[in-house]
Amino acid sequence: MTDSTEQLAPMPADWRRALAVVAHPDDLEYGCSAAVAAWTDEGREVTYLLATRGEAGIDTIDPVTAAPLREREQRASAAVVGVSEVVFLDHKDGVIEEGLALRRDITAAIRRYRPELVITLNHRDTWGGTAWNTPDHRAVGRATLDAAGDAGNRWIFPELAERGLQPWDGVRWVAVAGSTTPTHAVDATAGLERSVQSLLEHRSYIEVLTDQDPEAYCRTFLTANAQGVAARFGGRPAVSFEVFGR
Numbered sequence: 001m002t003d004s005t006e007q008l009a010p011m012p013a014d015w016r017r018a019l020a021v022v023a024h025p026d027d028l029e030y031g032c033s034a035a036v037a038a039w040t041d042e043g044r045e046v047t048y049l050l051a052t053r054g055e056a057g058i059d060t061i062d063p064v065t066a067a068p069l070r071e072r073e074q075r076a077s078a079a080v081v082g083v084s085e086v087v088f089l090d091h092k093d094g095v096i097e098e099g100l101a102l103r104r105d106i107t108a109a110i111r112r113y114r115p116e117l118v119i120t121l122n123h124r125d126t127w128g129g130t131a132w133n134t135p136d137h138r139a140v141g142r143a144t145l146d147a148a149g150d151a152g153n154r155w156i157f158p159e160l161a162e163r164g165l166q167p168w169d170g171v172r173w174v175a176v177a178g179s180t181t182p183t184h185a186v187d188a189t190a191g192l193e194r195s196v197q198s199l200l201e202h203r204s205y206i207e208v209l210t211d212q213d214p215e216a217y218c219r220t221f222l223t224a225n226a227q228g229v230a231a232r233f234g235g236r237p238a239v240s241f242e243v244f245g246r
């Protein structure tokens, strides 16, 4: 662990478009949607790219039923924080393979949306060395970090150029949410309540997950997370990221 009082830097602000790439519906809502709300308030464009529809995420609902339900909930959840474009890839929930097919799909999206900032979720084996991460999070996080470079190289995935997706070498940062070694943070004050409402849109998932009142559960979880970062961000509740510059 790093020094627990060392101050985090404010996130870079000189960008207009972000692409957030995660494995499952709810990954961004657990991870960083208060930051997304703050960004869209400032007029920035944020697009969500999900590798799966989270169809294997609810034990009591079979995947065929869960996929469209979770897709709907994700779109509603994105709308709460000002994100209107949500794109789903057709990788299979729980068994996403880290490999060229995934990298190509993410590269294609980066070339299409031309973001300066790419967001993803913890790509490491563990959450802080104590809890094992899921294979989907590892695969998508790592492939996203890789694809940020692939997007700018015309000789990698040349078939994408044939589909009209020209190289985009404009990604300046990849910011990893949920990292236990963060470097930067975004003030969560303005976006916190919307992040609660955004997570709450994943109702079918949350109702199975907890016996608590869903809204109280979302508020408690996200407030604790934001307060947990405050000591390292001038006392302000915040969302932290580990930023990789490019």
Ligand SMILES: [Zn+2]
Residues within 6 Å of the ligand: 023, 024, 026, 027, 137
């Ligand atoms: Zn997930």
